Amino acid sequence: MGAVTVQTVGAVTVQTLGAVTVQTLGAATVQTLGAATVQTMGAVTVQTVGAVTVQTMGDVTVQTVGAVTVQTVGAVTVQTVGAVTVQTMGDVTVQTVGAVTVQTVGAVTVQTMGAVTVQTVGAVTVQTLGAVTVQTLGAVTVQTLGAATVQTLGAVTVQTLGDVTVQTVGDVTVQTLGDATVQWLKRICLAVSYCRVRSLRK
Incomplete structure (x- = not known):
């Protein structure tokens, strides 16, 4: 198995057994086997194998x-590759690439890039850019800008701003302005009917 050599210089001890070297200085120990090095000082352990380094301190590992x-x-767990960072805690994952952040909790995903936020829950997507919100569920889209709302389902579009509603189905458009529109249409109908009756009497 080869001879064991022990060298001591003051508080430093170097033990050698073939290709294995163990250096000790007080509580610090350095073990070397070829390209593998294990450094230990109290609860701190640093393992190195070529370009791979593993640092351990209690439940912390790097x-x-x-x-x-x-x-x-x-x-x-936090993984870093250049500008890419991936943090994991149970089913929570946070990925960061520069200014872009993607958070995942189970089926919920939240993507953030500056003022733009995209939330996804299953088939539901909610995009937010400042005061603009776009919600999508399958073929249904709901856009919101302040008090204005635009709902789309296939060829059907419903636009709402306060008590103003504009519904579009293909080439057909229906505009509604609260009760005022209804009353206005009634007056037109009455006026048209009156004119027709007068023309018939003549």
Whole structure:
């Protein structure tokens, strides 16, 4: 198995067994086997194998492979690859790419880019840009801008602004302005009927 060599210089001890080297300085220990190195100081452990580094302190683990870093604290995991960060806690995932953030909780997804937010729950999507909101459920779309609402279902469109409603079905358009429109239409009908009666009498 080879001879064991132990060298001691003051508080430093170096043990060698073939290709295995163990260096000890007080509470700090460094074990080396070829390209693998394990450093230990109290509860802190740093393992290195080539470009791979694993740091451990209690329930905190940090793994590094080149530009990839994976941090784990209990059930929380944070993965980083350049500008991309992925945080995971149970079924909650938060992905970040520059200014873009995507949060996922089960079937719920929330994407954020600056002032733009896109929420998805199953087949339902809600897009928000400032005061503009667009809700989508299958073929149904509801757009909201302040007090204005536009609902679309296939060829059917319903626009609403306060008590003004404009309904469109293909080439047919119906505009409604609260009770005023109804009364106005009634007056027109009465006036037309009156004119017809007078013309018939003549």
